Amino acid sequence: MNATVMVYGYQEGGRAGAKAALANFWRRIAHAASLSPFQATWWDKFTGNQALESSPSFMWLDFVSRIMSPYHLNPMNWNPLREVLSASVDFEAFRSRPQPIKLFLSATNVRTGKVKVFDGTEISANAVLASGCLPFLFQAVEIDGEHYWDGGYMGNPAIFPLIYNTDSADIVVVHINPMTREELPRTASEIINRINEISFNSSLMREMRAINFVSKLIGEHADHDDPTKNLKRLHIHSISAEQVMQKLSVLSKLNADWDFLLDLKETGRSHADAWLANNFDALGVRSSVDIAQTYL
Numbered sequence: 410m411n412a413t414v415m416v417y418g419y420q421e422g423g424r425a426g427a428k429a430a431l432a433n434f435w436r437r438i439a440h441a442a443s444l445s446p447f448q449a450t451w452w453d454k455f456t457g458n459q460a461l462e463s464s465p466s467f468m469w470l471d472f473v474s475r476i477m478s479p480y481h482l483n484p485m486n487w488n489p490l491r492e493v494l495s496a497s498v499d500f501e502a503f504r505s506r507p508q509p510i511k512l513f514l515s516a517t518n519v520r521t522g523k524v525k526v527f528d529g530t531e532i533s534a535n536a537v538l539a540s541g542c543l544p545f546l547f548q549a550v551e552i553d554g555e556h557y558w559d560g561g562y563m564g565n566p567a568i569f570p571l572i573y574n575t576d577s578a579d580i581v582v583v584h585i586n587p588m589t590r591e592e593l594p595r596t597a598s599e600i601i602n603r604i605n606e607i608s609f610n611s612s613l614m615r616e617m618r619a620i621n622f623v624s625k626l627i628g629e630h631a632d633h634d635d636p637t638k639n640l641k642r643l644h645i646h647s648i649s650a651e652q653v654m655q656k657l658s659v660l661s662k663l664n665a666d667w668d669f670l671l672d673l674k675e676t677g678r679s680h681a682d683a684w685l686a687n688n689f690d691a692l693g694v695r696s697s698v699d700i701a702q703t704y705l
Contacts, residue, residue, distance in 0.1 A: 410434070410494065413537050416510045416529075417498045434497040435670055441489045442665030474545045475597065486548045490541075494534050504530060511575055514540040515560030515567035519549050524563035526570050561609040568616045572641060579692050583677075584649035586610055588703070591655070602659040617704035620645065624700070644691065647698040648684045650676050 411431065418430025473482060514527045516539040527536040539550035539557035549556035560567065571580055586606045594603045620643055627642050653676050661669075688697040 410490075410537055410541055412512055412514065413494075413503075413532060414497050416508060416512045417503050419509055420503065420506060430497065434493065435674075436667070437493045437496055438490075438665050439667040439670055441493055443667075475601070479544075479546060479548045483548070488538065488547060490538060491534055494537055498534075498537075500533050504532060513567065513570040513574070515564040515570075516540045516542070516550075516557035517560055517562040519556040519558055522563070524560060524567055525555075525557060526564075526567055528570070528574075561612070563612055564616070565609045565612045568613075568620070572643065578642060579644045579646060581646040581648060582613070583681075584647065584651075585654070587651055587654045588649070589651070589655075598659045602662075614704045617645070617700050621700045621705060643696075644693065645696045645698055645700055646684075646688060646691065647703060648681055650680045653680075 411434075414430050414434045415427045418427035420426070421430065479486075508529045512529050512532060514532065514536055516525045516527070516536070517523075518525050525539075527540070533552075535550055535552050538547075539552060540560045542548075542550050542558050544558045549558055551557075565586075566582075568580060571577070586609050588610055590603060590606075594600045623640055624642065627640055691697040
């Protein structure tokens with residue numbers, strides 16, 4: 410969703426347009442959440458629970474989603490994100506105009522288990538919703554007779570479209586799920602959350618293993634005339650906030666309070682600024698992350 414809104418905003422008004430589009434999108438998210446019965450109550454805020462993650466409403470939603478499917482809990486298939494997306498992006502205009510940034514969204518085909526990649530010409534509200542459809546919270550999204558869940562199960566993100574369909578040799582991975590957690594998960598919610606984190610990270614690790622293998626081949630045969638000369642050398646970069654993300658509770662993922670979102674935004678901005686200051690010179694030259702140490 411961030412990617413789609415950003416590209417649409419950039420299409421509308423360059424960098425300033427992208428920033429404005431993202432800010433408006435997240436304001437709409439916070440507003441929609443404030444109207445939800447599952448959002449934290451005034452009492453939670455009054456008692457100083459800034460993260461709002463121990464709210465009874467949060468815990469109730471988390472519990473119910475474990476024992477009832479969205480087909481029973483939400484039989485009318487109401488998804489407030491659809492309204493937010495429709496207010497944030499004119500999808501018909503987005504597809505009909507030249508797109509200054511190539512966009513690829515991945516979703517998981519529920520029937521086949523294969524990854525489906527939607528490119529710029531296929532981007533619709535349904536495609537965006539499919540790419541972020543968490544099966545415990547939302548019904549699978551139907552597109553052309555097939556049903557889709559979040560793309561993170563098969564590609565988080567799917568890197569192969571960037572390899573085959575772009576000229577850039579640099580890939581910057583922005584991590585939103587912690588790679589490691591020092592504490593052993595013990596509650597049911599913590600265990601399920603860690604399973605999801607490992608599942609989402611595993612697809613990235615598989616692709617990184619292949620990239621690392623190809624990079625080694627290219628390095629070993631750099632001075633020889635052999636088939637590896639047609640392989641693409643990639644420079645891998647990583648922006649993460651491991652220490653911050655590890656401290657957030659499982660239920661923080663359900664928290665769309667505006668102040669909390671602003672804290673997350675500032676965390677992302679500060680870590681991105683630090684990464685740019687330390688690694689900008691590596692772009693186009695080399696990887697700034699040790700693939701083997703980080704992903705394998």
